[in-house]
Amino acid sequence: xxxxxxxxxxxxxxxxxxxxxxxxxxxxxxxxxxxxxxxxxxxxxxxxxxxxxxxxxxxxxxxxxxxxxxxxxxxxxxxxxxxxxxxxxxxxxxxxxxxxxxxxxxxxxxxxxxxxxxxxxxxxxxxxxxxxxxxxxxxxxxxxxxxxxxxxxxxxxxxxxxxxxxxxxxxxxxxxxxxxxxxxxxxxxxxxxxxxxxxxxxxxxxxxxxxxxxxxxxxxxxxxxxxxxxxxxxxxxxxxxxxxxxxxxxxxxxxxxxxxxxxxxxxxxxxxxxxxxxxxxx
Numbered sequence: 032x033x034x035x036x037x038x039x040x041x042x043x044x045x046x047x048x049x050x051x052x053x054x055x056x057x058x059x060x061x062x063x064x065x066x067x068x069x070x071x072x073x074x075x076x077x078x079x080x081x082x083x084x085x086x087x088x089x090x091x092x093x094x095x096x097x098x099x100x101x102x103x104x105x106x107x108x109x110x111x112x113x114x115x116x117x118x119x120x121x122x123x124x125x126x127x128x129x130x131x132x133x134x135x136x137x138x139x140x141x142x143x144x145x146x147x148x149x150x151x152x153x154x155x156x157x158x159x160x161x162x163x164x165x166x167x168x169x170x171x172x173x174x175x176x177x178x179x180x181x182x183x184x185x186x187x188x189x190x191x192x193x194x195x196x197x198x199x200x201x202x203x204x205x206x207x208x209x210x211x212x213x214x215x216x217x218x219x220x221x222x223x224x225x226x227x228x229x230x231x232x233x234x235x236x237x238x239x240x241x242x243x244x245x246x247x248x249x250x251x252x253x254x255x256x257x258x259x260x261x262x263x264x265x266x267x268x269x270x271x272x273x274x275x276x277x278x279x280x281x282x283x284x285x286x287x288x289x290x291x292x293x294x295x296x297x298x299x300x301x302x303x304x305x306x307x308x309x310x311x312x313x
Contacts (some may be wrong), residue, residue, distance in 0.1 A: 196264035217262035227294035
């Protein structure tokens with residue numbers, strides 16, 4: 032286990048104050064570790080971190096923080112309940128005043144916000160360090176890279192909230208992660224019909240391989256990210272306008288985009304569209 036019970040869990044959760052070594056969180060910790068492995072780090076890193084080598088201490092702390100916050104959040108609804116012969120009852124300790132529903136809801140919201148930030152911080156660390164380059168070859172990382180957006184915070188920076196996209200706009204890290212496959216589909220179909228599949232695949236490779244982009248490419252990359260997120264959130268009008276804008280910018284600077292320049296899309300005169308006022312926002 033990456034988090035060995037309550038004693039390791041409590042340092043990441045200042046709200047916890049329990050006597051002894053309670054086992055109430057053990058199952059939640061196991062489930063939280065499984066989620067972390069499935070959503071972010073993969074089996075290979077899990078096995079490596081289980082060895083608790085000194086060189087992996089920083090990454091282990093990131094993972095322990097995510098696991099502890101996730102397990103605690105999942106446990107909150109059941110922490111004051113016990114099953115008796117007469118059914119469920121609420122734990123009552125005369126020396127302790129039970130928290131109000133508003134305070135419990137506030138604790139849940141605060142813990143959820145911290146968990147989302149901790150997941151993003153873990154991914155950012157894995158992206159920043161060169162010590163875990165093998166992670167970039169995993170299926171777990173491929174989900175992020177193939178969507179061109181690697182963290183929830185980055186998504187909130189690039190995604191455009193409109194009336195059309197509001198219903199599908201992720202309100203949590205889990206919803207963001209669930210949207211990633213749709214973002215890849217949008218990139219490889221709707222957006223690629225303007226920028227070409229070859230260039231879309233090249234961009235995914237640059238994220239995977241940590242390849243630096245030129246200033247011109249960075250500017251187009253942001254527009255492509257926004258186009259893919261808009262299409263994924265079912266705002267096809269904005270998605271098309273953004274994909275058209277990316278196409279137009281690359282057409283004006285083909286030397287900076289050789290893969291696109293060699294594509295059928297770059298030579299398709301039917302894709303010539305005029306810019307619209309929406310681009311003044313970007």
